[in-house]
Amino acid sequence: MVWADDYLSRWSVGLLRVKQEWLNTGRNRDLRASLKAGRRDKNLWLWRDAELSENIPLHMPDTDREAAFGNMSGQGRLNELFRRAQGGRIGRNSVRTMVHSRRPVDGDRLSATRASMRCRDGGRLKVATWAM
Incomplete structure (x- = not known):
């Protein structure tokens, strides 16, 4: 998982082994699935809220x-x-x-x-x- 916010100048990267039951099914054209909110704590953060170079x-x-x-x-x-x-x-x-x-x-x-x-x-x- 990757997250970044230019306004806050912060970023995070984590790893997650996903199980099918942890996913919401995609309803858009590309059928992407998202992680259910209750499973986001399973992420192993490699970098969490690290400093991002200022935009x-x-x-x-x-x-x-x-x-x-x-x-x-x-x-x-x-x-x-x-x-x-x-x-x-x-x-x-x-x-x-x-x-x-x-x-x-x-x-x-x-x-x-x-x-x-x-x-x-x-x-x-x-x-x-x-x-x-």
Whole structure:
């Protein structure tokens, strides 16, 4: 079983050996079955309510998020993200969310963001190791 909540920044993973009588029969088109409420305590949790990396765009103030997503280009959205969400770690998933790119986000895009911020704001962007 897997559960995650971006709003709470929490996740859980557990194992369960299922018996047929523990399942509700599916009533939708794909006939998926769900676990009966009284059997959910049988789960062996490997990780329970573990910390999930923060979804930076989700937790930004509405005005900042709208300003960042309001840019037409992926580079513009990324620049605005780094300009508005300062003081913490911005992970690669947040970067990919802002860029909307099918190709991997590489160091060149982050270098362009760093150059843009240095020239425009006089600020500095620290880029850590980027592992794929």
